[in-house]
Amino acid sequence: MAPADIPGVISVPRPVHALARAVARLASYPAPADPRTTFNVGRIEGGQGVNAIPREAAIDVDLRSANADELLKIDAFFRRSVREAADEENVGRSTGTEPLTVLTEMIGERPGGETPAEDPLVQLAWAATESVGGKASLDQASTDSNLPISLGVPAITLGGGGASANSHTPAEWYDPRNRAAALKRAVLVILGVVGLEIK
Numbered sequence: 263m264a265p266a267d268i269p270g271v272i273s274v275p276r277p278v279h280a281l282a283r284a285v286a287r288l289a290s291y292p293a294p295a296d297p298r299t300t301f302n303v304g305r306i307e308g309g310q311g312v313n314a315i316p317r318e319a320a321i322d323v324d325l326r327s328a329n330a331d332e333l334l335k336i337d338a339f340f341r342r343s344v345r346e347a348a349d350e351e352n353v354g355r356s357t358g359t360e361p362l363t364v365l366t367e368m369i370g371e372r373p374g375g376e377t378p379a380e381d382p383l384v385q386l387a388w389a390a391t392e393s394v395g396g397k398a399s400l401d402q403a404s405t406d407s408n409l410p411i412s413l414g415v416p417a418i419t420l421g422g423g424g425a426s427a428n429s430h431t432p433a434e435w436y437d438p439r440n441r442a443a444a445l446k447r448a449v450l451v452i453l454g455v456v457g458l459e460i461k
Contacts, residue, residue: 275351275362277319278308283347285321288340297329298402299336302430328374328402341366372404373412383416383455390450394443420448 285303293299301324308319323340327333348362355361377384379400391398407417423444426436 272359273354273356274315274359275348275355276315277351277362278316280347280351280362281306281308281319281321281344283350284340284344287343287347288323291336291339293336294332297327297332299327299329299332301325301336301340322369326372326374326404328376330374333374372408374408375411376402377407377411377416377418381416383418386454387418387420387447387451390447390454393450394446396443396447420444420451 285306288301288303291301293301303321303323305322306319307321309316325333325336325340327336344364344366348364352361379385384400388398403419405419407419410417421444422438423441424436424438425440426434428434
């Protein structure tokens with residue numbers, strides 16, 4: 263016998279329980295390493311006390327992918343997971359109680375894209391890195407370059423040198439020492455871009 267069927271017992275849906283199910287489903291998502299696709303639940307809130315059933319709950323979710331199709335896939339998966347979790351929680355509610363509803367809101371969007379490795383700007387940065395004794399490498403990340411790239415404007419982001427660790431955690435740190443080579447590289451790239459534009 264389900265709680266909703268027991269005489270005198272009122273069963274109301276619990277939004278935190280539903281969101282917990284949705285988060286667990288997202289955590290099981292098989293995000294591909296290539297194209298790089300990641301996700302994070304950065305905040306979850308709801309409730310007033312240990313023995314009080316909350317009226318609402320909310321989460322902030324960050325979904326990212328270097329590929330637009332993969333981003334659409336993970337976004338659809340997450341939205342479906344939230345709807346299904348709410349539906350499952352509503353199944354046990356007593357007649358006359360309010361069902362859970364789902365409201366999703368976009369709080370930020372950073373378009374993806376890529377400047378090809380063969381682009382003169384990328385080649386310039388590669389040469390500048392090697393000229394100051396660095397080891398050049400290409401990577402993908404969420405940076406200020408995303409917007410111009412999405413508009414068809416070649417763009418890159420250069421590392422600032424120094425050392426860092428524990429990115430995106432409260433323990434993240436950065437040490438700006440030993441960044442002279444990175445600063446020289448940036449100057450060379452700027453001078454090179456000016457030269458490319460003059461030509």
